[in-house]
Amino acid sequence: MLSLQTCHLEQIQIQAQTCYPEECCGLMLGTIVEQDGQLHKKLLELYAVDNAWDSAPRNPEEADLPLTATRRYWIAPQDLFKAQQYARTQGWDIMGVYHSHPNHEAVPSECDLKWAWPQYSYVIVAVNPGVPHDFRSWILDGQQFRSEEVTILNSAIAPTLETDI
Numbered sequence: 001m002l003s004l005q006t007c008h009l010e011q012i013q014i015q016a017q018t019c020y021p022e023e024c025c026g027l028m029l030g031t032i033v034e035q036d037g038q039l040h041k042k043l044l045e046l047y048a049v050d051n052a053w054d055s056a057p058r059n060p061e062e063a064d065l066p067l068t069a070t071r072r073y074w075i076a077p078q079d080l081f082k083a084q085q086y087a088r089t090q091g092w093d094i095m096g097v098y099h100s101h102p103n104h105e106a107v108p109s110e111c112d113l114k115w116a117w118p119q120y121s122y123v124i125v126a127v128n129p130g131v132p133h134d135f136r137s138w139i140l141d142g143q144q145f146r147s148e149e150v151t152i153l154n155s156a157i158a159p160t161l162e163t164d165i
């Protein structure tokens with residue numbers, strides 16, 4: 001279960017819009033508590049990073065794919081390392097990754113599945129001009145993603161926001 005605040009959602013949406021039509025990405029920092037056999041992840045701060053897809057290592061079979069950062073994202077290892085160090089100074093953990101899907105549903109792609117780590121939450125925000133943002137969180141369940149329950153804390157939910165729990 002993931003809990004976050006409306007300001008976090010707004011921050012992701014703004015970043016998604018700024019990066020459009022490319023995918024934006026970042027890390028979610030916070031605390032993880034186990035309660036009743038379930039992991040409760042509390043998002044405390046977003047750590048935005050550049051989409052480093054253009055400099056990502058390619059598998060030989062992917063070398064010729066004309067995919068750009070409009071369809072992929074990549075977090076550079078040095079950014080991950082910096083985020084980890086920062087999280088530690090705050091007594092937090094990296095709880096997951098968020099990214100945007102320009103002109104696409106907030107549903108993980110094959111590529112998202114391929115790179116997913118167990119225990120991480122994967123928040124995806126759909127960005128389509130003029131359409132309300134769809135927002136969902138996913139976690140690995142075996143070899144598949146399943147939708148993760150999201151609790152939005154405090155202030156009122158923006159009317160344009162759709163949450164799919």
Ligand SMILES: [Zn+2]
Pocket residue numbers: 099100101108109112124
């Ligand atoms: Zn994706």
